[in-house]
Amino acid sequence: MKLHHSPASPFVRKVMAAAILRGIEGRIETVATDPHVSPAALLRDNPLSKIPCLITDDGMAVYDSPVICEYLDTLGDAPPLFPPTGSKARLAAQVRQALADGIMDAAVARRMRFGKPVDEARAAFLDRQKAAVERGLAALEADPPRGLSDIGAVSVGCALGYLDFRFANEPWRPAHPRLATWFEEVSALPAMARTAPPK
Incomplete structure (x- = not known):
């Protein structure tokens, strides 16, 4: 398989x-x-x-990151990142993935x-994106992931890593201590440590 890749992209990081x-x-x-x-x-x-874009072994192009990750979940023998179809756990993981992806979308924008x-319209747009990130972080602080066992948790880890990477001057940890504790724990795991964006 081939993956159109940039180490700075949080969505590429999620796939990797x-x-x-x-x-x-x-x-x-x-x-x-x-x-x-x-x-x-x-x-x-x-x-x-747009990236990521995966080319499967039989030549099919697959995009974007949620679709690629779901495809990857059909490969390999490790525990799945997507809980069983129709389960509440799967729905919860996908909702958390959507929330984290929304944070990444807003931060990238x-x-x-x-x-x-920055004219008035652009300033309003940027304010909306920043507010979306702040609301998303508040929702995650109220119900942080547990471990790195599903696609929702992976997505949250990548979103927080991107905030550290691109918005280090806007520290999110002080207002979100539960989320910060979780992120510190999972950041040491190979999936996060080996995919960290360049410094």
Whole structure:
């Protein structure tokens, strides 16, 4: 398999963390890709010019990160990251994944506008994204994950890691001590430690 990859992307990190947890990391060849320049190789595989994008062994292009992670969950012999279909545990994991992905979406949107002129409309947009992150963190603090056993927890770990990576000047830990304790514990695990963004 091949994965259009950038170590700075929290969504790519989620896929790689899932692959490690599934014990199939060695089956994935990473291809350095900058989606912002819309390279032909990426456009051939994903017309949206977004990463991550996985090419399966039989040549099928799979995107985006929730879909890729669900596909990876069908491979390998490690415990699944997606609980059984139809279970409350699966629904809870997917909702937590959606919340974490929303935090990442909002944080990436803010990051993409760094250094650009800020008019009233853009300032309002950036404020909305920041508020979304803050509300998402508050929801996670009220009910933090346990361990790194499902796709929701993996997604939360990647979201918090991205906040540390891109918004270190906006520390989230003081207001979210339960979440901070959980994140410190899981950050030492191979799936998180080996996929940490570059410093």
